[in-house]
Amino acid sequence: MKDVIIIGGGPIGIACALECKKRNWNYVIIEKGALTNSLFNYPKNMTFFSTSEKLEIDDIPFISNNPKPNRDEALEYYRRVATSNQVNINLFETVETLKKTGTHFTVNTNKANYYTKHIILATGFYDIPNLLDVPGEDLPKVTHYYKEAHPYAMQHSVVVGASNSSVDAALEIYRKGGYVTMIVRGNAIGQRVKYWVRPDIINRIEEGSIKAYFNSEITEIKAHELTFKSPEGLKTIQNDYVVALTGYKPNFELLNQLGVSLSNDDKKRPEYNPETMESNIQGVYLAGVICGGMETHKWFIENSRIHAKQIATHIEKTLNQ
């Protein structure tokens, strides 16, 4: 019987593990992919909007070349934190079902079954993209994850969305010689786009280097073209690739299996005590971005790394009772 099982080996899951380790608890992280799998899947050339000290966990210094680190530096940092602290983690193992039985929990994965007194859900949101739900979305030329610009050079690409990820992808593809059209459901570039990037994209659109259609939505994707509805009616354009960066959503299935309540609106916020991070189910804790439900921008590393200490302090109290 474990004291704690942490589901998800992202930055926040690792932070929780460090707290468990300090207390000599019998714990394990179960991670479906590589260590910090979400960060591993981020665009190759991305730079964090946070400065490195804001991404530190357990006060372990994060030294980066520039104030804001890039993906490789973050991978290096979290990897070093996990390896040098000998964090107990099972990689490439997926949690499939969770069940509360009396005072403990059963955790079933694709490899084994475990029993634990406490569960920390730190599964993030990056695994499940919000789909466009249009014919042709399953074509190989459509992706919901942008990696790097090279394949899009000298090709006609549509970037869907106007958030940070979409804007970064559109600018990078344009600068590597791609022909970029942005298709945006709203009427402007997102207000949350980094303040130092926003003028760049707006200027590129105004000068016509990047085409942008606002109040517009894709209706069909075909092998060599794409149709969308715009305020001027249906338009069909030449198209080689679709980079649909329309956001992601947490895995609500695991929350449902445990009986964690979700708010009744479209935000689907899970219920938890903000001081202890314990959900409405005793012994089940939420950590990291999962806490925001569909509001995936609300929590990030910077403001959720503190969850680890809150949770450990509360578990400590319950174990000592």
Ligand SMILES: Cc1cc2nc3c(=O)[nH]c(=O)nc-3n(C[C@H](O)[C@H](O)[C@H](O)COP(=O)(O)OP(=O)(O)OC[C@H]3O[C@@H](n4cnc5c(N)ncnc54)[C@H](O)[C@@H]3O)c2cc1C
């Ligand atoms: C492009 C980009 C830039 C960002 N920049 C910043 C920034 O500058 N500053 C900042 O603070 N935040 C930033 N963020 C947000 C930040 O990366 C996330 O908030 C962070 O990853 C949250 O950590 P987490 O541990 O909660 O979730 P994640 O890092 O997503 O980790 C969750 C883990 O759970 C695993 N998992 C999921 N389901 C299962 C399962 N069933 N079984 C086992 N494992 C499972 C996943 O594989 C994943 O590794 C950025 C995000 C993006 C996309």
